[in-house]
Amino acid sequence: MVTAPGDYWNAHIQPQLYKPRIFTFDTLGEHKWTYTFFAAVLIVFSIQFSPILNRILCNRLLVFYGGISFPLYLIHGFMMRSLLSWVVFGLLDQTSATRFIFNPIAFALWISLVTYMATKWRDWVGGKTMQFALALEELTLGVRQLRLGL
Secondary structure: OOOOOOHHHHHHHOHHHOOOOOOOOOOOOOOOOHHHHHHHHHHHHHHHHOHHHHHHHOOHHHHHHHHOHHHHHHHHHHHHHHHHHHHHHHHOOOOOOOHHHHHHHHHHHHHHHHHHHHHHHHHHHHHHHHHHHHHHHHHHHOOOOOOOOO
């Protein structure tokens, strides 16, 4: 009998609700994601075949942020916990009414800085990893020979 990993903790936290689940592979599976899957498929097809949605989502700004979304994801957490929190809670006075003016300015400057850093990350790291991947592909296909600098 195989139980779910959370069953051990559930038995200690809420013993009255504990009923171990058995994973069997002869059932058809859970269907709780069926509606979500069909909704995602409908959204993809509606964007593909709707000229209005296609025009909206092909906006240059949205395409730009889509291109830097992964570096933005990697950078924003660190920058928010370090720089933004230091500026908002360390430098700016949060007890006066000026916080309603200076907090949005600080946030806008932070967004600009994180966007700039994500763009540089995409250009430098993305470019280097693309060059490495292409060289590795050519090496595995036999197009390029491995040259050791001996």
